[in-house]
Amino acid sequence: MSNLERIAKLSGFSKATVSRVLNHSPHVSQETRATILQIMKELDYVPNRNAISLSTGQTLQIGMITSSINEIMLPFLNGFVEVAEQHGFQTIIYTTNDDTSKERQAFEDLRQKRVDALVIISCVTSAKEVESYCKYGPIVSWQRMDNPAIGSVAMDQFKGYTLALDHLIPKGHTRIANALGRTYSINTRSRQQAYEQAMQKYNLPVLRQFYYPSTYTILDGERVMRAMLQQSEALPSAILCSNDHVAAGVLCEARRQHLRVPGDLAIVGFDDTELSHTLGITTIRNPIAAQAQNAFHLLSGPLRGIDMPQAELCFELIERTTT
Numbered sequence: 001m002s003n004l005e006r007i008a009k010l011s012g013f014s015k016a017t018v019s020r021v022l023n024h025s026p027h028v029s030q031e032t033r034a035t036i037l038q039i040m041k042e043l044d045y046v047p048n049r050n051a052i053s054l055s056t057g058q059t060l061q062i063g064m065i066t067s068s069i070n071e072i073m074l075p076f077l078n079g080f081v082e083v084a085e086q087h088g089f090q091t092i093i094y095t096t097n098d099d100t101s102k103e104r105q106a107f108e109d110l111r112q113k114r115v116d117a118l119v120i121i122s123c124v125t126s127a128k129e130v131e132s133y134c135k136y137g138p139i140v141s142w143q144r145m146d147n148p149a150i151g152s153v154a155m156d157q158f159k160g161y162t163l164a165l166d167h168l169i170p171k172g173h174t175r176i177a178n179a180l181g182r183t184y185s186i187n188t189r190s191r192q193q194a195y196e197q198a199m200q201k202y203n204l205p206v207l208r209q210f211y212y213p214s215t216y217t218i219l220d221g222e223r224v225m226r227a228m229l230q231q232s233e234a235l236p237s238a239i240l241c242s243n244d245h246v247a248a249g250v251l252c253e254a255r256r257q258h259l260r261v262p263g264d265l266a267i268v269g270f271d272d273t274e275l276s277h278t279l280g281i282t283t284i285r286n287p288i289a290a291q292a293q294n295a296f297h298l299l300s301g302p303l304r305g306i307d308m309p310q311a312e313l314c315f316e317l318i319e320r321t322t323t
Helices: 003-011 015-022 030-042 049-056 076-085 100-111 127-132 157-171 187-202 218-230 245-256 274-279 286-302
Strands: 061-066 090-095 115-121 139-141 176-179 238-241 266-268 283-285 316-317
Touching: 003 015, 003 030, 015 030, 061 076, 061 100, 076 090, 076 286, 090 100, 100 115, 115 286, 139 316, 157 187, 157 238, 157 266, 157 283, 157 316, 176 187, 176 218, 176 245, 218 245, 218 283, 238 245, 245 266, 245 274, 286 316
Parallel strands: 061 090, 061 115, 115 139, 176 238, 238 266
Antiparallel strands: 283 316
């Protein structure tokens, strides 16, 4: 008697029903699923993933492409891995360091059916090339790709940045600097657009000389603060940062230079990480983990035949002591 037959006999259900439970089919009641899973646990039964893959045509594996694993990426990574695991999928992380050949390996794995789907956290491969792989399996991106053929859970950071500007300008800040991310990314362009539109709306100077690109870390924030002090022009009264880690670096270096925060310089971060809470940094709450869940929900239709709703998400200003 096979393991499948034994589980079916002990549970009182058919082999087909047991198979549906093994394959995480939605067409099984919770009560039936719980009964069969309990018997599997008592028998110490471990499903053969290769056999399941052959029977379903799926590997039950989802690839995730990211340039690196850092504090900003972790909430998305952890959120996606958790929800995928709940639905029977494992994840493979492709850490690429912005190497297109390493990114292409992930796309080739999708083409060769080594993974069922891909999630892009960050990549430098062109949107046009990414689109060419969509025919081999579903691809969802957290990075804004600006291509309707690629599923996306990205939020428009223009809106989040505007919240920060609408907070600073009424407080009298007319000279605002910007510590930005990747120069070529859509998010960076959206933030610049939000800033320049707000400055023009209020007839305030657009300080492009105080644009600091490629800032990601605490050390980058410290470097930006020193660079601002070295410029011949008057110090801006506020700075918007690409993330909370950069904001923390700006804050620490400002204090070393005996600047009053927010008296001499107001600081706003982005993401609302634990670091911003600990240091009292005003920030924009970015629902990263919820975007990760939306990414799996978006894949659920093509992978599981189930349409799962997308949560409606928005940015939120969190005011603390740095403004």
